[in-house]
Amino acid sequence: MAQNMQITYDIKGENTGTIKRRRIVAYIVLAFLSLLCLFWFYLLFVNATKSHAELSLGFTAVPSTHLFTNWKQLMKMPLKVLPGLANSIFVAALSAICATYFSAMTAYAIHVYRFAGRKAIATFILAVMMIPTQVTALGFLELIRKFNMMDTFWPLIIPSVAAPATFFYMKQYLDSALPLEIVEAARIDGSGEFRTYNTIIMPIVKPAIAVQAIFTFVASWNNYFTPALILSNENRKTLPILIAQLRSMDWSHLDMGAVYVMIAFSIFPVVVVYLCLSKYIVGGIAAGSVKG
Numbered sequence: 643m644a645q646n647m648q649i650t651y652d653i654k655g656e657n658t659g660t661i662k663r664r665r666i667v668a669y670i671v672l673a674f675l676s677l678l679c680l681f682w683f684y685l686l687f688v689n690a691t692k693s694h695a696e697l698s699l700g701f702t703a704v705p706s707t708h709l710f711t712n713w714k715q716l717m718k719m720p721l722k723v724l725p726g727l728a729n730s731i732f733v734a735a736l737s738a739i740c741a742t743y744f745s746a747m748t749a750y751a752i753h754v755y756r757f758a759g760r761k762a763i764a765t766f767i768l769a770v771m772m773i774p775t776q777v778t779a780l781g782f783l784e785l786i787r788k789f790n791m792m793d794t795f796w797p798l799i800i801p802s803v804a805a806p807a808t809f810f811y812m813k814q815y816l817d818s819a820l821p822l823e824i825v826e827a828a829r830i831d832g833s834g835e836f837r838t839y840n841t842i843i844m845p846i847v848k849p850a851i852a853v854q855a856i857f858t859f860v861a862s863w864n865n866y867f868t869p870a871l872i873l874s875n876e877n878r879k880t881l882p883i884l885i886a887q888l889r890s891m892d893w894s895h896l897d898m899g900a901v902y903v904m905i906a907f908s909i910f911p912v913v914v915v916y917l918c919l920s921k922y923i924v925g926g927i928a929a930g931s932v933k934g
Contacts, residue, residue, distance in 0.1 A: 686909070689902040697898045712899035716907075721884050722876055723904060730863055730880040731911060733795050737802040737862040738855045742812075744803045746851060749812035750843055754825050764813065771806040775867060783871060793875050798868060808854045815850040852919040859915050881908045 689697060693708040716723060752764050786797045820843065828838040844851070866882040873879050885908060888901055 683909075686902060686906050690899070690906040692899055692902075694897045694899050697902075708899055709903070712897070712903040715897045715900040716903050719900065721887060721904075722879070723881075723884065723907065725877055726879055726881045726884045727907070727911070729795070729878060730882075730908075733798045733869075733880060734859045734862040734911075736795075736799045738859040740799060741802040741805040741808050741858040742851045742854050745805045745808035745854070746812045746844070746847055747839060748809050749816050750820075750839055752813060753816040753820065754822065767806050767809055770804075771810070779867075779871065782868075786872065791872075793873055793878060795878070797872050798862070798865070802858065802862070805858065808858060811854055812847065812850055815847060819850075820846060856916055856919050860912055863912055 684703075685701075688703065688705050690712060691709045692706040693711065696702075696706055696708070748767070752760055782797070783792075786792055791797050824842065824846075825838060828842055833842070864882060865880075866886060869880050870883055870886070873883065885904065888896070888904070
């Protein structure tokens with residue numbers, strides 16, 4: 643018996659040592675990947691602090707002191723950067739709100755209500771994800787011309803109400819995190835459907851909403867194709883359009899320090915949104931990807 647106990651302890655000790663070694667290797671790999679991802683942001687910040695002459699000398703990992711000088715040079719360019727920032731924030735924020743709220747509502751209706759064609763509707767919504775935006779661009783432009791919405795923000799915001807990818811994620815999350823008994827109990831207590839959704843369901847799906855808000859905000863913020871087709875007024879252009887316009891300028895007279903400042907400036911709001919909502923990402927993705 644003593645020999646068997648000794649063998650058991652040896653096996654447990656060996657397993658414990660193996661687990662520790664695996665964790666150490668995993669932490670090292672994750673740390674390396676994190677540094678690899680963050681390095682490019684650091685490089686962007688370093689380049690934003692350098693003058694055009696310093697950038698022409700090559701790469702150095704040490705920041706310089708020309709950040710505010712580059713910002714002043716950026717403000718002198720014929721690009722309306724601050725209005726572009728305000729436009730991007732307005733469009734991206736409203737798109738994220740509309741996509742998460744109404745897509746979660748659609749997923750809630752498909753999950754809770756039992757009616758004929760429920761699965762067919764869900765399948766059709768998912769099939770829409772397979773259609774590229776470029777394929778429908780021509781018809782979309784004709785439609786917004788008929789509604790006199792050219793050169794406005796509404797064609798960039800209203801379509802986000804129907805977001806198939808967000809619907810799919812929210813549907814998976816509700817299947818795993820929302821028992822139907824909660825909805826039935828709310829109905830017995832006399833709660834209306836909209837009140838149930840807004841006061842009971844929304845807090846339950848808050849992690850998933852936060853995750854999808856990040857994804858939708860970033861996608862709308864980086865969108866160049868659709869705004870470039872719709873927006874022509876200089877006061878309404880978003881940051882991706884302004885950054886693309888830098889390519890048409892005379893590079894021989896372009897201050898690269900100011901260019902790097904503009905790129906860093908365009909990334910900053912996305913980083914802020916991510917930091918504010920990042921605590922929900924791990925829990926939201928884990929719960930949404932496992933169906934109970």
